Amino acid sequence: xxxxxxxxxxxxxxxxxxxxxxxxxxxxxxxxxxxxxxxxxxxxxxxxxxxxxxxxxxxxxxxxxxxxxxxxxxxxxxxxxxxxxxxxxxxxxxxxxxxxxxxxxxxxxxxxxxxxxxxxxxxxxxxxxxxxxxxxxxxxxxxxxxxxxxxxxxxxxxxxxxxxxxxxxxxxxxxxxxxxxxxxxxxxxxxxxxxxxxxxxxxxxxxxxxxxxxxxxxxxxxxxxxxxxxxxxxxxxxxxxxxxxxxxxxxxxxxxxxxxxxxxxxxxxxxxxxxxxxxxxxxxxxxxxxxxxxxxxxxxxxxxxxxxxxxxxxxxxxxxxxxxxxxxxxxxxxxxxxxxxxxxxxxxxxxxxxxxxxxxxxxxxxxxxxxxxxxxxxxxxxxxxxxxxxxxxxxxxxxxxxxxxxxxxxxxxxxxxxxxxxxxxxxxxxxxxxxxxxxxxxxxxxxxxxxxxxxxxxxxxxxxxxxxxxxxxxxxxxxxxxxxxxxxxxxxxxxxxxxxxxxxxxxxxxxxxxxxxxxxxxxxxxxxxxxxxxxxxxxxxxxxxxxxxxxxxxxxxxxxxxxxxxxxxxxxxxxxxxxxxxxxxxxxxxxxxxxxxxxxxxxxxxxxxxxxxxxxxxxxxxxxxxxxxxxxxxxxxxxxxxxxxxxxxxxxxxxxxxxxxxxxxxxxxxxxxxxxxxxxxxxxxxxxxxxxxxxxx
Numbered sequence: 090x091x092x093x094x095x096x097x098x099x100x101x102x103x104x105x106x107x108x109x110x111x112x113x114x115x116x117x118x119x120x121x122x123x124x125x126x127x128x129x130x131x132x133x134x135x136x137x138x139x140x141x142x143x144x145x146x147x148x149x150x151x152x153x154x155x156x157x158x159x160x161x162x163x164x165x166x167x168x169x170x171x172x173x174x175x176x177x178x179x180x181x182x183x184x185x186x187x188x189x190x191x192x193x194x195x196x197x198x199x200x201x202x203x204x205x206x207x208x209x210x211x212x213x214x215x216x217x218x219x220x221x222x223x224x225x226x227x228x229x230x231x232x233x234x235x236x237x238x239x240x241x242x243x244x245x246x247x248x249x250x251x252x253x254x255x256x257x258x259x260x261x262x263x264x265x266x267x268x269x270x271x272x273x274x275x276x277x278x279x280x281x282x283x284x285x286x287x288x289x290x291x292x293x294x295x296x297x298x299x300x301x302x303x304x305x306x307x308x309x310x311x312x313x314x315x316x317x318x319x320x321x322x323x324x325x326x327x328x329x330x331x332x333x334x335x336x337x338x339x340x341x342x343x344x345x346x347x348x349x350x351x352x353x354x355x356x357x358x359x360x361x362x363x364x365x366x367x368x369x370x371x372x373x374x375x376x377x378x379x380x381x382x383x384x385x386x387x388x389x390x391x392x393x394x395x396x397x398x399x400x401x402x403x404x405x406x407x408x409x410x411x412x413x414x415x416x417x418x419x420x421x422x423x424x425x426x427x428x429x430x431x432x433x434x435x436x437x438x439x440x441x442x443x444x445x446x447x448x449x450x451x452x453x454x455x456x457x458x459x460x461x462x463x464x465x466x467x468x469x470x471x472x473x474x475x476x477x478x479x480x481x482x483x484x485x486x487x488x489x490x491x492x493x494x495x496x497x498x499x500x501x502x503x504x505x506x507x508x509x510x511x512x513x514x515x516x517x518x519x520x521x522x523x524x525x526x527x528x529x530x531x532x533x534x535x536x537x538x539x540x541x542x543x544x545x546x547x548x549x550x551x552x553x554x555x556x557x558x559x560x561x562x563x564x565x566x567x568x569x570x571x572x573x574x575x576x577x578x579x580x581x582x583x584x585x586x587x588x589x590x591x592x593x594x595x596x597x598x599x600x601x602x603x604x605x606x607x608x609x610x611x612x613x614x615x616x617x618x619x620x621x622x623x624x625x626x627x628x629x630x631x632x633x634x635x636x637x638x639x640x641x642x643x644x645x646x647x648x649x650x651x652x653x654x655x656x657x658x659x660x661x662x663x664x665x666x667x668x669x670x671x672x673x674x675x676x677x678x679x680x681x682x683x684x685x686x687x688x689x690x691x692x693x694x695x696x697x698x699x700x701x702x703x704x705x706x707x708x709x710x711x712x713x714x715x716x717x718x719x720x721x722x723x724x725x726x727x728x729x730x731x732x733x734x735x736x737x738x739x740x741x742x743x744x745x746x747x748x749x750x751x752x753x754x755x756x757x758x759x760x761x762x763x764x765x766x767x768x769x770x771x772x773x774x775x776x777x778x779x780x781x782x783x784x785x786x
Contacts, residue, residue: 112541112548117278118158119543121268126156126539127532129263130556133256134531134564138524143245144252146560149535151253153542153553155260159272159318161325166217167261171254173221178250180222181229182243189239195230196463200456202226207452207485212442224482225249227459231475234467272321273329277383279314280340283347284380287412290350291373295366297358303351305683311347312641315340328386338422339383341634345415346376349408352687356405364399368409375416388423391416401695403758404687404766410694450598455485458593462586473578476561480586481593489599490653495550496587497656502554503583507576509534509555510562514573518563534559547652558583602654606671609647611725613678614777616640617685618718624689625711640682647675670784677780681773688766695759700751703744703763710740710767717774724781732778734771741771 129152137145155170157163180202188195203226209219229246236242264270286303293300319340322329329336361369375391382389391413401407442448462477480499486492517530534556541552562575594600616639623633651671692707699707713736723730745764748755 108547112544117282118270118275119540121270122156122158122543123536123539125263125267126152126543127536128267129156129256129260130535130539131528131532132259132263134528135524136255136259137252138527142252142255143248145564146557147249148252148256149560149564150553150557151256152260153539153556155257156264156543158543159270159275159321159325160264161272161321163261163264167257169215169217170221170257173218174225174250174253176218177222177225178246181226181246184226184229185233185239185242185246189242195233196460199226199230200460203459203482204452204456207455207482208448210485211448211451211487212439214437220482220485223455224479227463227478227482230463231472231478234472234475271325272318273326276315276318276322276329276336279311279318280343280383281380283311283315283343284376284383287346287350288373288376288380290353291369291376294353294361295369295373297360300354303354305351305679308344308348308351309641309644309679312344312638313645315343316638335423338419339389341638342379342415342419343383344638345634346412348686349411349415349690352683352690353405353408356408359405365406365409368399368413372409372412372416375413379416379419389419390423391420400698400756401759402756404691404762405758407691407694407762411690414694447598447600451485451487451600454593454597455481457597458586458590461589461593465585465589466582471578473574474582474585476579476582477586477589480583481590484587484590487600488602488653488657489594490602490655490657492594493591493656494653496591498548498550499554499583500587502551503558503580505551506538506555506558507562507580510559510576511573513563514576531559531564599657601657602650603657606647606650606654607725607727609643609650610671610674610678611722613640613643613647614718614722614725616643617678617682618715618722620685620689621711621715621718624693625708625715637686644675644679644682647678651675670780674777674780674784677773677776681770681777684766684770684773688770691763691766695763698756698759700747700755703747703751703755706740706744706747707763710737710744713737713740714770714774717778721774721777721781732782734775734778737771737774741767 130149133148133152136142137148151170155163155167157166184195184198188198203223206219206223210216232242232245236245319336323333379389401410458481459478462481466472466474466477484492484496486495513530521527538552538556542549558579561579565575616636620636620640623636717734717737720730720732724732744767748760748764
């Protein structure tokens with residue numbers, strides 16, 4: 090039973106427990122990333138406490154904003170933070186010079202800067218700079234309300250620049266020195282990990298033992314990880330950029346091997362023939378050779394003809410042929426490397442930057458939420474909750490679901506940080522006597538937050554907010570503090586900011602993604618049908634690989650989109666938004682894609698050994714499946730079409746009958762496995778159609 094099925098059928102507590110366990114589970118590189126974050130925070134705490142650099146909480150949060158999954162992104166984010174902070178400080182000083190003593194003018198100027206910054210965030214690839222400028226200028230308003238002397242205010246603004254920039258530099262240095270996560274090394278490590286999985290499956294079959302079936306999402310995650318690492322490797326390493334087609338082909342080959350190994354893991358244990366054992370040994374040796382070629386960046390050579398000499402008798406043989414075919418295709422392509430095509434630079438600004446009103450609406454509603462919080466805490470004379478104003482900027486994301494998601498993570502992280510801070514303030518802080526004790530208390534807290542922060546995007550912001558809430562309350566002074574009002578004010582401010590943001594973003598031009606989800610689901614079904622069309626047209630393996638890559642990418646994109654739509658306020662009452670069936674539909678689509686890969690592997694490699702009558706049935710079955718998938722995609726686009734699957738059922742039944750009729754012309758395993766693969770694919774597609782009809786009714 091797969092993780093996906095458990096998530097769908099278990100209770101809410103089981104689903105929550107499974108989610109937390111998955112989010113906190115270790116993965117390659119997580120421990121190193123946590124260690125870098127803890128070391129950097131320790132250096133920043135010692136530096137700020139020793140030299141009395143104010144705004145330590147801000148410095149610590151910059152460590153997490155700068156540190157990314159690899160050194161390329163870390164440098165890029167660090168440079169963006171420094172540029173954005175410098176521009177923001179300059180603008181803040183100019184605003185203060187010309188509007189000091191004129192509160193209305195100061196607020197008006199800050200509002201204009203905030204609006205322009207958030208607008209720039211939506212239209213440009215460098216939107217992070219606009220985001221930082223808006224955030225800093227809004228933060229300056231809270232300083233002006235607390236510090237009424239121009240000289241002291243100027244010094245505070247300049248200290249903010251120091252408190253932001255020096256942790257950024259320290260973070261970049263630590264990430265470059267301490268077990269650096271270079272993109273090309275991450276690519277090699279992930280490739281070797283997946284090849285190890287493939288090799289383990291082959292060795293298990295040779296030894297006659299089995300291991301637990303791989304989950305359906307493992308090949309998809311492996312594919313996404315490989316392609317993501319390759320993108321950054323080509324951007325940061327000239328060797329990969331100069332020979333990108335060859336490395337792309339290697340990634341595609343590893344993906345094909347990994348997918349075949351996943352299907353292999355679902356087969357029961359069976360006795361292998363001498364020919365199969367010989368092919369297994371050859372493939373095992375070839376996978377080891379590919380590991381060496383990937384690790385040393387040397388050419389790979391396979392060139393075995395055993396697969397061609399060994400006929401396909403069943404699904405097991407088809408999977409071995411798929412692996413051999415992938416390795417042979419890689420060997421042939423590496424002997425004739427393709428020149429890299431000309432790189433096309435993406436525009437830095439979106440094409441409809443000044444014609445689409447959505448961007449201005451987004452900036453305006455962000456400004457509106459921010460000013461509402463500012464007016465509120467100024468009117469009630471409660472400056473301690475100024476974090477409400479910052480929360481409105483932090484939560485400003487394009488979609489309503491993404492905004493809600495980040496708001497919930499911010500509240501959860503703040504609540505957890507407040508609980509730890511309260512416990513430390515009551516029981517630990519009164520006993521501290523030195524900076525050593527403070528570090529012994531703080532670093533474990535930072536380690537826990539860093540472990541969460543370097544995890545998946547679904548929960549990583551909890552770790553960042555957890556550390557920030559702790560630092561705001563306990564590290565805001567150059568010595569121990571036992572005041573509990575800091576904790577109360579931060580929690581109240583964050584909750585207020587989240588509530589105001591959600592209300593404003595829900596009422597003013599809400600950007601819902603429900604209808605977009607239906608369109609993306611339709612594109613996903615189209616891509617699955619495209620895989621069958623590529624097979625029917627006898628396209629080159631590279632074309633089929635691209636079609637499969639498109640399907641996996643759309644599947645991952647739809648899953649992210651569905652998780653955001655599920656958090657949209659009042660989304661259940663909207664006709665055009667997703668319902669609770671969307672997650673089930675995506676799970677069924679994933680299982681359909683897995684079943685399709687299984688059926689395609691069988692049909693592609695068994696085709697030379699099929700009698701003409703069986704081949705005609707395969708073609709008729711394929712056409713019927715394509716037609717039904719097209720109907721499902723049209724129904725997702727709200728087109729009135731029939732989802733009747735009788736044609737698929739008839740062709741599947743005919744395929745089984747013809748396989749049984751050609752008793753002597755077809756191997757027994759193939760007579761069993763080929764109709765079984767067709768029936769499983771038919772069942773998965775029928776589930777999609779049934780679910781869609783149930784949702785419509």
